[in-house]
Amino acid sequence: MDELIEAEVLILGCGIAGATAALRLADQGIPVTVVTRTSEVWESNTYWAQGGIIYRGLHDSPEALAADITRAGAGHCNPKAVEILSREGPEALREILLERAAVPFDRNDDGTLSLVREGGHTQPRIVHATDATGKAIEMALTQAIESHPNIRLLTGYTAVDLLTPSHHSLNRLAIYDPRACVGAYLYEQSSGRVLRCLAKETILATGGLGQIFLRTSNPVGARGDGVAMAYRAGARVINMEYVQFHPTTFHQLNAPNFLISEAVRGAGARLVNADGEPFMQRYDPEWKDLAPRDVVARSIHREMLLRDVQNVYLDLRSYIPEKDIREHFPTILKSCLAYGVDITTDLVPVVPAAHYACGGVWVDEWACTTVEHLYAVGEVSCTGLHGANRLASTSLLEGLVWGKRAASHIASHLPARLAIEADDIPPWRDDSPESPDPALISQDMTSIKSIMWNYVGLVRTTRRLQRALDDLYNLETEIVSFYRTSRLNDNLIGLRNAIRVAVIVAHAAWENGRSMGCHYRE
Numbered sequence: 001m002d003e004l005i006e007a008e009v010l011i012l013g014c015g016i017a018g019a020t021a022a023l024r025l026a027d028q029g030i031p032v033t034v035v036t037r038t039s040e041v042w043e044s045n046t047y048w049a050q051g052g053i054i055y056r057g058l059h060d061s062p063e064a065l066a067a068d069i070t071r072a073g074a075g076h077c078n079p080k081a082v083e084i085l086s087r088e089g090p091e092a093l094r095e096i097l098l099e100r101a102a103v104p105f106d107r108n109d110d111g112t113l114s115l116v117r118e119g120g121h122t123q124p125r126i127v128h129a130t131d132a133t134g135k136a137i138e139m140a141l142t143q144a145i146e147s148h149p150n151i152r153l154l155t156g157y158t159a160v161d162l163l164t165p166s167h168h169s170l171n172r173l174a175i176y177d178p179r180a181c182v183g184a185y186l187y188e189q190s191s192g193r194v195l196r197c198l199a200k201e202t203i204l205a206t207g208g209l210g211q212i213f214l215r216t217s218n219p220v221g222a223r224g225d226g227v228a229m230a231y232r233a234g235a236r237v238i239n240m241e242y243v244q245f246h247p248t249t250f251h252q253l254n255a256p257n258f259l260i261s262e263a264v265r266g267a268g269a270r271l272v273n274a275d276g277e278p279f280m281q282r283y284d285p286e287w288k289d290l291a292p293r294d295v296v297a298r299s300i301h302r303e304m305l306l307r308d309v310q311n312v313y314l315d316l317r318s319y320i321p322e323k324d325i326r327e328h329f330p331t332i333l334k335s336c337l338a339y340g341v342d343i344t345t346d347l348v349p350v351v352p353a354a355h356y357a358c359g360g361v362w363v364d365e366w367a368c369t370t371v372e373h374l375y376a377v378g379e380v381s382c383t384g385l386h387g388a389n390r391l392a393s394t395s396l397l398e399g400l401v402w403g404k405r406a407a408s409h410i411a412s413h414l415p416a417r418l419a420i421e422a423d424d425i426p427p428w429r430d431d432s433p434e435s436p437d438p439a440l441i442s443q444d445m446t447s448i449k450s451i452m453w454n455y456v457g458l459v460r461t462t463r464r465l466q467r468a469l470d471d472l473y474n475l476e477t478e479i480v481s482f483y484r485t486s487r488l489n490d491n492l493i494g495l496r497n498a499i500r501v502a503v504i505v506a507h508a509a510w511e512n513g514r515s516m517g518c519h520y521r522e
Contacts, residue, residue, distance in 0.1 A: 003195045004422055007033035007152075009410060010183055010199035012159050012226065015044035016134075016396055017378030018205030019141040020096060020403030021410075026150035027100075028411050033197065034151060035186060037158040037221055037490060042142045045207040045222055045379060046396065049134025050261035050331065051118060053097075053396040055090050057125035058115070062086035064122065072120040072292045072391035073358075074517035076242075078384025084365055084405075085385055089397045092404050093127075101140040105129050118266045118392040119290040126393045131261050131329045137396065158490045159225065160185040160194060160428075162202065162233040162374065169424045179234045181374035182420045185428050187488055194428035194488065198418055201410050204230060204361060204369075204376040205403070209243075211445075211494075212502045213354035214453035217249050217259045223494045224501030226380035230361040231500065236370040239359030240501075241508035241519040242388050245458050246355035247271075247296035250348070251311040255339045257353040260314055260332055262392050265289045267328060268319040271300065271312055272347065279303055279312075294389045294518040297352040301458045304351075313347035352458060356395060358386040358518065359508070367406035373419065375410070377402045388517025436486035441495050444479055448472070448502050456506045461522050465510040472503045 009025055011018045014036045022032045036043070054065065066086040070077045097103045105127045106114040115124040129136035145151050163183045165174035183199040206226030210218030231237050248264070248271075249257040265271070270278040270289050283299035284291040291299075300312050316325055322344045326333060329343070336343050360382040367375045367383075378399040385398050455468035476499045483496045515521045 003193065005033065005186070005195055005197040006418070006422070007031070007183070007197060007199040008414065009033070009201045009203065010035065010197055011203045011205055012184065013044065013205030013207060013378070014041055014142070015046035015205060015207055015378055015399060016137055016141065017399030017403040018203065019145055020400050021203055021205065021377060021407045022145050022151055023100070023141065023148065024404055024407035025410060026145070026148045029150065030411060030414065032151050033154065033199070034145065035154045035157045035159065037156070039156050041146060041153055041155060042138045043219065043221070044138060045218060046134045046399070047138040048217070048219055048259065049396055050131045050259050051263045052116065052126035052128035052133045052393045053093065053137070054125055054393050055093055055113065055115065055127045057123040060123060060125050065125065068121050069385065069391045069394060070387070072389055073387025074389055076387035076516060078387070080365055081383040081385040085394070085398060085401055089401050092401050093397065096400060096404065097137060097140070101144050103129065103137050103140045105136070116263055116266050118262045119296065120292045120391045126263070128263065131263060131331045134396065154186070156189045158187040158189060158493050159229060160187050160488065160493055162229050163196070163198070163425055164233050164371070165420050165424070167233070168426070169420065170426055171424050178372055179370070180372035180419055181233060182418065182425070187490065187493060189490055192488070194430065196425055196427065198420070198422055198425065200415050200418055201373050201375065203406055204374065204380050205378050206380045208357050208379040209501050210354040212448055212452050212498050212505070213457070214449040215249065215257045215351065215353040217246050217257055217353050217355045223498045225494065225497045226376065227360055227504065228497035228500040230369065230371070230374070230376065231504065233371055233374070235374065236362040237360065237504060238362045239382050240357070240505045241512050242358035242386070242517055243354055243505060244293055244356040244358055244390050244518045245297040245352040247293055247300055247352050248314055248350040249353040250336065250339070251351040252339050252349060257351070258335055260348060260350055261329070264314060264316060264329060264332065267324065269314050269316045270319055271296070272315045273303065273307060273312060274309065276315060276318070276347065292389055293392065294520070297458055298520060300352055311349045311351045314350050315347055316343050317345055356390050358382070358388065358390050363402070365405065366409040367402045368409065375406045377406050388519060430487060432485055432487045434486050436482065436489060436492045438491070440482065441491045444475065444495055445498060447475055448498050452502055452505070456509055459520050459522055460509055465506060468506045469503070469510060472499065472506055475499060476503055
């Protein structure tokens, strides 16, 4: 039986960007429906962020921060977005995270916020909560939105597609109207039903796409759902070739590629070979281990090829006192110990892994997309802030600033009524008798990950990219047919989105013949 949900504002995703938008709207008395595909509200990319979030250094200025962002972004950053973040970011952090959500950031003995420096920054300006900053932020925001009377939370729901009258309306004349979004089809995982959710405004806050690569620091849900849905709805998508690979994720057989925060190198740790010899000075004599992430990741890649090894190492033991390691990096210490590596006494095996999408759904300074009534915030969006390569710790702040801005714009532009009658959007029909074979889904996802890692990874060539596109186009044909003839489940929805996003990334990389930032062509 079909069920209809009506919402003033629908938010898909609940990381820092989605949660900020929800909280700001709800505080102004606007009812919000927040949807997340996970069973726990807090489960998001934000939760797993370790390093920190930009605040304001002791001798800092908006101009100094803007210069660092632009340098890291290889000069490809959107100047307007850089200016907005540099000027509004610290105040947004103070207002929302410190005062409204009371995030327990680390402090000095005198009560002032502890500031650290990370790669690409010319001075200490990063605030953190040991090495689990994202967790501290996400838990504080989650507590605020879970207790808010104006916020309805739907957990365990997967967005299938955005509702657009030009695609979905029973009134075929709607095809002549401007592209607009009126909500989403939502798959209820517990029942298998697909519900219509109609909304006056919709915000995409679905996070990243790291799971289309074989090695990634991202959680399992980061498969590009939002970009794929927006693309199918006709939204402009840009800069998709710029996928940042984090230089240092843990590497061991049968272990996940969990993050070893950049803050470790900020505290003095060095990248070394198996003999304990530092090597970054050969690749970037000025910045060494604190060079921008694309430089460090490619340097590690070259070092591995040069020595014909599967990984390099991080050396904390020789450069950071054991007391400081235990005090500042307890999460990393615990995670590594689970796989037999003691970071106070052992070298830590690391490899680069897909970490952050600098591109995404194009948005303006208020998070508006090219589709009316559709906003995008956080990693799914592309404000242009990151240009060709993201500066460390800018992403959490970008989500905060544009989450706040989207809420502000919606509050002043919220329509009096829905743009469409509920009866004009048909209930979802799923006549497929067959449940999707999990072995086929697993194999197809493995194929996507391997193609992207081997051909569209850290170092790209014309021949590799052409092979990737040939393989991905063929695979997409198979997956679309599979999707259309199988009953829905979350994994099948994710597979359909992953192949589409993989094609988008590979095609963008193939079209851009110029190396820039984290897009490197040989």
